Amino acid sequence: MPEGLGGEAQRWLDEPVSRCYGCRKCSGGCPMGEEFDWAPHLVVRLAQLGREEALRGSRTLQLCTGCGTCGERCPNGIAAGAVVEALRRRFGEPGGAGTLHRGFLAQVRRRGRIHELGLATRFAWETRAGMDRAALGMALWRHGKLPLWPPRLGGPARREVAAMFRPRGGA
Amino acid sequence: MNWYPGCSLEGTAREYGASMREACRLLGHELTELPDWSCCGAGVAGGTDAVLSRALPLRNVALAAARGEELLVPCAACYNRLRRAQVELAEGQPQAAAAGRRVERSTGRSPGAPVRILHPLQWWSEPEVLAELGRRAVRPWGRLPLAAYYGCLLLRPAAVALDDPEQPRRMEAILTAVGARPVAWPGRTECCGAGLGLAAPEAVKRRVRQLAEAARAAGARALVTACPMCQGNLDAYQEAPGLPVLFLSEVVAGALGADLKPFLRRHLIDSAEVADLAG
Ligand code: SF4
Ligand code: SF4
Numbered sequence: 001m002p003e004g005l006g007g008e009a010q011r012w013l014d015e016p017v018s019r020c021y022g023c024r025k026c027s028g029g030c031p032m033g034e035e036f037d038w039a040p041h042l043v044v045r046l047a048q049l050g051r052e053e054a055l056r057g058s059r060t061l062q063l064c065t066g067c068g069t070c071g072e073r074c075p076n077g078i079a080a081g082a083v084v085e086a087l088r089r090r091f092g093e094p095g096g097a098g099t100l101h102r103g104f105l106a107q108v109r110r111r112g113r114i115h116e117l118g119l120a121t122r123f124a125w126e127t128r129a130g131m132d133r134a135a136l137g138m139a140l141w142r143h144g145k146l147p148l149w150p151p152r153l154g155g156p157a158r159r160e161v162a163a164m165f166r167p168r169g170g171a
Numbered sequence: 172m173n174w175y176p177g178c179s180l181e182g183t184a185r186e187y188g189a190s191m192r193e194a195c196r197l198l199g200h201e202l203t204e205l206p207d208w209s210c211c212g213a214g215v216a217g218g219t220d221a222v223l224s225r226a227l228p229l230r231n232v233a234l235a236a237a238r239g240e241e242l243l244v245p246c247a248a249c250y251n252r253l254r255r256a257q258v259e260l261a262e263g264q265p266q267a268a269a270a271g272r273r274v275e276r277s278t279g280r281s282p283g284a285p286v287r288i289l290h291p292l293q294w295w296s297e298p299e300v301l302a303e304l305g306r307r308a309v310r311p312w313g314r315l316p317l318a319a320y321y322g323c324l325l326l327r328p329a330a331v332a333l334d335d336p337e338q339p340r341r342m343e344a345i346l347t348a349v350g351a352r353p354v355a356w357p358g359r360t361e362c363c364g365a366g367l368g369l370a371a372p373e374a375v376k377r378r379v380r381q382l383a384e385a386a387r388a389a390g391a392r393a394l395v396t397a398c399p400m401c402q403g404n405l406d407a408y409q410e411a412p413g414l415p416v417l418f419l420s421e422v423v424a425g426a427l428g429a430d431l432k433p434f435l436r437r438h439l440i441d442s443a444e445v446a447d448l449a450g
């Protein structure tokens with residue numbers, strides 16, 4: 001493969017981006033395309049050109065849901081959503097979703113399971129979320145969907161989960 | 172049968188867990204919770220650590236393999252993660268292989284041992300189970316028009332697809348077996364907005380509005396889903412008056428004679444009327 005035509009990109013993106021010929025089937029089916037600054041076929045194109053830096057902090061990195069439609073429909077076996085995920089690993093995940101996901105992983109590491117009320121409360125605190133979200137929280141609460149107490153997973157199981165967060169020996 | 176409830180079936184989707192247990196009981200199967208199960212990581216860990224995103228589900232695969240031949244996983248996100256990591260491990264995908272080693276080192280259990288990860292949509296749409304549903308349906312749904320909504324996680328990527336990813340049929344088959352009338356509508360495999368509800372509610376509202384409008388235009392009286400995230404988004408982010416969003420297990424349990432009130436009262440959109448429409 002010629003230098004600069006996705007060679008470097010392919011190694012870390014794990015998707016065969018150099019195969020893309022720009023048919024835009026990925027973007028045609030993308031449910032979040034209207035919300036993106038860079039449509040899925042452009043994500044693949046930028047990766048192909050080694051210009052993925054343009055995607056740092058983008059709305060695309062914030063709002064791709066990982067729905068898999070792009071990968072399912074690509075005639076060349078490229079999952080634009082997987083490229084987005086790889087870019088999140090490289091650049092960090094921007095926006096509210098990034099904040100939420102950091103809280104999520106911290107909770108899994110500490111408790112082994114998710115306590116939704118705790119997660120939402122932390123998110124609301126960190127982002128100073130508005131009253132609309134507080135109103136939704138109250139509605140969920142009234143319908144008994146937000147148990148107050150966190151789930152209880154035993155100590156040994158919790159330690160197993162936490163240990164998977166700390167790779168040793170170069171995994 | 173061993174089952175993996177996952178975090179949301181004990182919280183925001185607890186009526187999915189409760190109605191799942193009830194539907195299975197009425198079908199003659201008691202569900203036994205997998206001891207010491209942990210969070211599957213949902214779609215979250217992959218944005219930080221590609222190995223962890225496989226290791227979190229594989230720990231549970233290893234636990235299940237030590238307990239029996241199959242594991243029922245009703246949450247679409249958990250099903251997707253467990254099954255996908257299992258397939259990738261079997262294929263030798265490098266990040267999954269590294270995750271397998273991480274799980275073995277951290278837990279002493281092998282995630283490569285065989286166990287069938289089974290979603291209720293697969294199980295209930297097997298021909299003999301469809302026939303049994305028909306026989307046991309003491310309160311069939313009286314041809315109520317319902318929109319089967321699959322979403323993403325049961326169909327994509329291809330490695331986990333439990334049906335044709337573009338033209339699935341299994342949920343329609345189940346709805347028909349319990350006396351409802353599945354409508355033809357174009358939103359069946361579209362994304363609901365997934366986990367963006369808290370971070371980007373306006374984007375999710377636009378997704379949800381499109382889906383609800385399409386289902387309504389096809390004449391559906393309710394949407395039916397087998398995914399806690401789809402149900403949560405459609406139930407919380409529709410404009411009033413919303414189209415009720417039922418869990419597949421509620422539709423099945425209701426036909427088999429269960430009292431649906433304890434489940435339906437947990438929905439944000441008033442769904443009691445739909446239950447009354449049943450035969
Ligand atoms: S569908 Fe595939 S080949 Fe077509 S533009 Fe998208 S990534 Fe490129
Ligand atoms: S995975 Fe992301 S980029 Fe691909 S279709 Fe879904 S939302 Fe769009």
